[in-house]
C-alpha cells in the first residue's frame with residue numbers, strides 16, 4: 001500500500017520522511033486567505049481518513065471515540081509522536097497552517113505506522129487555520145488537552161491579533177475544552193510568555209495549575225523536550241516560559 | 253474574505269453600494285428607512301415626517317448606513333455604518349443621545365432587551381458593548397466608549413441578535429459561522445462563555461432572527477444564508493433542527509433555471525411576532541416567502557409565497573411591529589449607477605399576516621396599493637424620497653439592485669495583482685507605533 005521505496009522524500013535508512021524536503025517558509029500569516037477544505041461541523045470530520053485503522057471506512061458504526069488532544073500549530077509533530085505512545089488509547093490531532101509542514105507530518109505518521117505495526121494509529125494531522133476553524137473540528141467540551149508549543153511570537157503590537165493566544169480566542173479554547181481540561185503553553189520568547197500567561201490569568205474560565213500539579217503531570221516534561229522547536233531552543237541553551245492552565249467553570 | 257475584512261484602510265476601493273434598510277417602531281409609532289447616508293423617519297402616529305436632531309453633526313452619517321433598529325420597547329433607535337459611528341437616538345425626544353466612535357466600520361447592531369446595552373459589531377469581527385445607564389429625560393448629548401466583549405476571528409459579522417429571553421447573544425459571520433454567547437450580567441467585563449456554535453451553512457450567513465415559543469424562553473434561532481437556505485437551530489446545543497431550501501421548495505429554481513445560484517441568496521429575515529411565521533427576502537424574488545416554523549416538530553416549511561405584481565420589487569429589507577399588523581418592505585441601494593438623483597428607494601407593505609381564514613386555514617394577505625399604505629402618500633414621499641417613481645427608472649433600479657446585492661453578498665475574490673495593490677494601499681499598515 002505504501003510506496004516508500006519509490007518516494008525520494010523518504011529516507012531509505014530510517015524510512016522516515018526527510019525534513020529537508022519539506023522545508024517551508026518560517027512563518028505564515030494566519031490572516032491571509034488560504035484554500036483547504038474545512039469540515040462543516042465536528043460531525044463532518046472524517047475520522048476514517050484521520051485514523052483509518054481505528055475507523056475502518058466500511059464500518060460507520062462501532063467506534064464512537066472522539067479526538068481528545070489537539071496540538072495547535074504542531075509544526076513537525078514531535079509532541080504528537082511522543083504523546084501517541086504515552087496515551088495509546090487517546091485520539092489526538094495536530095493542526096498546522098503550513099501545507100508542506102502538514103504533508104511532512106502526515107508522511108511521518110504513515111511511516112511510523114508501517115515501521116511499528118499497531119502503533120501510532122491514534123495520531124493524525126490536518127492542515128487548517130486553528131484561529132478560525134476550531135469549532136468546526138471539536139464539539140463543546142470535547143477536548144481534554146490543548147497544546148500551544150512555541151507559537152509564532154508576532155512581536156509588533158499591531159500584529160498581536162495574529163497571536164494564537166489572545167483574550168478572545170481563549171473563549172473558543174474554553175469552549176472546546178471540557179471542565180478540568182488543560183491548556184499547555186510554552187515559548188522561548190519572554191514577552192510572549194508573559195502575554196500568554198496574562199491572557200490566561202485574566203480569563204475567568206481558566207486557573208493555573210499548582211506547582212505540585214505541574215510536578216505530577218507527565219506531559220509537562222514533554223513541553224520543552226518533545227518538539228523540534230523545543231529541541232532547538234534546548235540546543236542553544238535558551239530559556240523557556242511556561243503557562244499551564246485548567247479549564248474551570250466560571251464563577252458568576 | 254480576510255481582504256474584505258481589512259478594507260477599512262483602503263480608500264482606493266470602488267464605492268460599495270449599500271442596500272436600503274427599514275425598521276418599524278414596535279408599536280408602529282414610526283417607520284425609519286436608511287439608504288446610503290440618508291436617514292428618513294416618518295411619524296405614523298401623527299402622519300407626518302420626523303426631523304431628528306443631532307447637536308453633534310449634520311448630516312447625521314457621513315457614509316452608508318448599514319444598520320437601523322429600534323429597541324428597548326421602542327425607546328431607542330440605533331443607526332450605524334461605514335462612517336464608523338454608532339448613533340443612539342431617543343425616540344421620545346427625537347434627539348441623538350449618544351454617538352459612539354468605532355475603530356472600524358460597523359456591520360451589525362443589537363440592543364439588549366432591557367435597553368441598558370447596545371452591542372455593535374465591526375468589520376474585523378469584534379463585538380463591542382456600550383452601557384447606557386438608563387434613559388434620563390434630561391439627558392443631553394454625550395459620547396461613550398465601547399469595550400470589546402467577544403470576537404469572530406477576522407470575519408465580518410453580518411448579524412447580531414439577542415435571544416428572546418435576553419440571556420444569549422447570537423452573532424453570524426461571513427465564514428458560515430453562528431456563535432451563541434451567554435450575555436453576562438456585567439457585559440462590560442466581556443462575554444467569554446460560548447453556549448454553542450450553530451454550524452451547517454455552507455456559505456456566508458446573512459441574517460438571523462429569533463422565533464418566540466412559550467415553552468422555550470430563549471426562542472428558536474433561524475438563519476438565512478448565501479447558500480439559499482434558511483435553517484432552524486436549537487441554540488442551547490447548537491443543533492441544526494431543520495433546513496429549508498427556500499428557493500427550491502418555493503419553486504423559484506424551476507421558474508428561473510438560468511439564473512446562477514447566488515440569485516437566491518437569503519437577504520433578510522423577519523420573524524412575525526405572536527406567530528410561528530418568518531418572512532424571508534430572497535435575492536431575485538419579487539416578493540417574500542413566508543416560512544412556517546413548527547416548534548413541536550422542529551421543522552421549517554414554506555407556508556406561502558407572496559408575489560408583488562406589477563413591478564419588479566425585490567425587497568432589500570423587511571420589518572414589522574410587535575402587533576405584526578403589516579409587513580413592511582423596502583428596496584433600493586445607495587450610489588445607484590446611472591442615476592445622479594438622491595438614492596432611490598421604494599417602500600411597500602403587506603397586510604393580513606395575522607388573519608387566518610378559519611375555513612381555508614390560509615392567510616389572506618394583501619400587498620397594499622400606495623394609497624392604502626399606513627401614512628399614505630405622505631409617508632411614501634418621505635421614506636422613498638419621492639411619492640411616485642417613474643416606471644422605467646424603477647425597472648432600471650430593480651436591475652441595479654439585483655446586481656448590487658449580488659456583488660455585495662458574494663465574497664470578494666481578488667487577483668494576485670489586485671491584492672498586492674490593495675495591500676500597498678492599506679492604511680492600517682502605515683500607522684506608526
Ligand SMILES: C[S@@+](CC[C@H](N)C(=O)[O-])C[C@H]1O[C@@H](n2cnc3c(N)ncnc32)[C@H](O)[C@@H]1O
Nearest residue numbers: 030073074075096097129130149150227228229
Ligand atoms: C514556531 S512553530 C512551532 C511548532 C511546534 N509546536 C514546535 O514546538 O516545534 C509554530 C507553528 O504554528 C503554525 N501556525 C501558526 N499559525 C497557525 C494557525 N493559525 N493555525 C495553525 N497553525 C499555525 C506555524 O505554521 C508553525 O508551524
